[in-house]
Amino acid sequence: MGKKSRLKPSKPCDNCGVEADTQFRVRQSEKDGWHIVCKACQQLAKTKDGYMYGGTWKRKKRN
Numbered sequence: 001m002g003k004k005s006r007l008k009p010s011k012p013c014d015n016c017g018v019e020a021d022t023q024f025r026v027r028q029s030e031k032d033g034w035h036i037v038c039k040a041c042q043q044l045a046k047t048k049d050g051y052m053y054g055g056t057w058k059r060k061k062r063n
Helices: 041-045
Strands: 022-025 036-038 052-056
Touching: 022 041, 036 041
Parallel strands: none
Antiparallel strands: 022 036, 022 052
């Protein structure tokens, strides 16, 4: 018996809708909620004041 598959379904980006295997939890100000975004949208969010990184979500877990 082996380990269960740790492959999860892709999630769409909250900004542009692109499905990606790695996404990032970000918010752009204290008032905004958290959003799950792709790498391209994260790069845009980084340029704004109030940007906060909240973690990385990966479709395929290591173990």
